[in-house]
Amino acid sequence: MPAYAYSGIDGRGRQVKGVQSADNVAALRAALKKQGVYLTSVAETKAVADAGSTGREVDLSRLFDRVTPKMVSRMTRLLGTLLRSGVTLPESLAALVEQTESQRFAGILGDIRERVNEGSSLADAMAAHDRVFPPLYVNMIRAGEASGALERVLDRLADFLERQQELRGKVASAMMYPVVLAILGASIVTILMIQLVPKITAMFEEMSAELPWNTRLLIFISDVLSDYWYLVLAALGIATFAFRRWKRTEEGRARFDRFVLSLPVFGDLARKVAVTRFARTLATLLQSGVQLLGALEIVENLLGNVHLATAVRRARDDIREGEGIAPALRRTGEFPSLVLHMIAVGERSGQLEAMLEDVANAYEREVNTAIDRMTTLLEPLMIVGMGISVGFVMFSIMQPIMMLNSMAGT
Numbered sequence: 001m002p003a004y005a006y007s008g009i010d011g012r013g014r015q016v017k018g019v020q021s022a023d024n025v026a027a028l029r030a031a032l033k034k035q036g037v038y039l040t041s042v043a044e045t046k047a048v049a050d051a052g053s054t055g056r057e058v059d060l061s062r063l064f065d066r067v068t069p070k071m072v073s074r075m076t077r078l079l080g081t082l083l084r085s086g087v088t089l090p091e092s093l094a095a096l097v098e099q100t101e102s103q104r105f106a107g108i109l110g111d112i113r114e115r116v117n118e119g120s121s122l123a124d125a126m127a128a129h130d131r132v133f134p135p136l137y138v139n140m141i142r143a144g145e146a147s148g149a150l151e152r153v154l155d156r157l158a159d160f161l162e163r164q165q166e167l168r169g170k171v172a173s174a175m176m177y178p179v180v181l182a183i184l185g186a187s188i189v190t191i192l193m194i195q196l197v198p199k200i201t202a203m204f205e206e207m208s209a210e211l212p213w214n215t216r217l218l219i220f221i222s223d224v225l226s227d228y229w230y231l232v233l234a235a236l237g238i239a240t241f242a243f244r245r246w247k248r249t250e251e252g253r254a255r256f257d258r259f260v261l262s263l264p265v266f267g268d269l270a271r272k273v274a275v276t277r278f279a280r281t282l283a284t285l286l287q288s289g290v291q292l293l294g295a296l297e298i299v300e301n302l303l304g305n306v307h308l309a310t311a312v313r314r315a316r317d318d319i320r321e322g323e324g325i326a327p328a329l330r331r332t333g334e335f336p337s338l339v340l341h342m343i344a345v346g347e348r349s350g351q352l353e354a355m356l357e358d359v360a361n362a363y364e365r366e367v368n369t370a371i372d373r374m375t376t377l378l379e380p381l382m383i384v385g386m387g388i389s390v391g392f393v394m395f396s397i398m399q400p401i402m403m404l405n406s407m408a409g410t
Helices: 025-034 060-065 067-082 090-098 103-117 120-127 135-146 151-205 213-227 229-248 250-262 266-287 292-300 306-320 324-331 337-349 352-409
Strands: 003-011 013-022 038-045
Touching: 003 060, 003 103, 003 229, 013 025, 013 038, 025 038, 038 324, 067 090, 067 103, 067 151, 090 103, 135 213, 135 266, 135 292, 151 213, 151 266, 151 352, 213 229, 213 292, 213 352, 229 250, 250 266, 250 306, 266 292, 266 306, 292 306, 292 324, 306 324, 337 352
Parallel strands: none
Antiparallel strands: 003 013, 003 038
8 A cells, every 4th residue: 555745734724744555645635534634735655654643743834824804805806706707616716725825724725625526515615614704704605606696796795805804904003003102101101110210219318308299109109110010010910811801701791892882982983883884794795695684693793892782683683573674773772863764765765785885885984084083183192191191200300309409599
């Protein structure tokens, strides 16, 4: 029985290598498949496989090989183009495997191709990799296969994913500058408190006059940071861990999401982002042939806010009882009146998908405006905050010195 040196991708997307005996390459492929390994390359060798070893070696570099949303959207666009050009689904999937640079993603696509070749639907094959293809994606693919319009659904899905990435990128970019400023300001103040303040305030200990309250406060904070920094870090770590654990609970997540929506500036932005996601996702699902109740269930899990998701769940229960979409959403009290009005018009005119697209476009523009306004507001506030912090430190240091000079002059 010949032995083969092979390379492959396991179920977790890691590259594995080994030597195994088999009657032929087809038998080797079948044996590795039972072990959860997708064969990528094979060559006959004179080496004998170790019967007591699985022959697997893990390439640690693959631990950093992630499947990003950008990869998925690009693959979706390319798959739609190939199918529209007349290429069969198995051939299209094979082409995607060859063109994908990520070994992890190539292994996932290879497994999908194998499942399709064995008679599985594309949606069911993708559903086996739910970490890469969420329910929204799988349900749209299933609706496209059922309606015979898979190419058009793939194009819509690619557009949707690209818009979601663009919106997420805008929010992240808007938050980047304030975060950097906050970290820079905290670092400057910490360095002043630990390095500069102890050296300058050492001379104050010999003063007979009472120090101002702000100077005493500064010295106290400096002593705490200098002598008990490890306790401060430990307390911050424990507080962060406790907060994240509380936030993972059902009650904690609901309260935190409700608190976010109640914030003056960030709450309005978070609500607009959620409304945009709600309208865009629901419109895309309905255009792809997904039924309304099923689409609402999918949207409910994609809002990113438990409080709003609960509102959509209540509305879905009312719609199941025969109520209209707009009245059911209005009863929750969580959606703006403009959105409800446009949805009601869409229901009456039979153009619900188009109205939802209009809502998504309108609120996407409002999100962009809100992000620009928030960035414009946060930048001077962060600079003023840094100035106040550094100014407090310097004033608290200079005030006793000026008192010394005044006493010396008298």
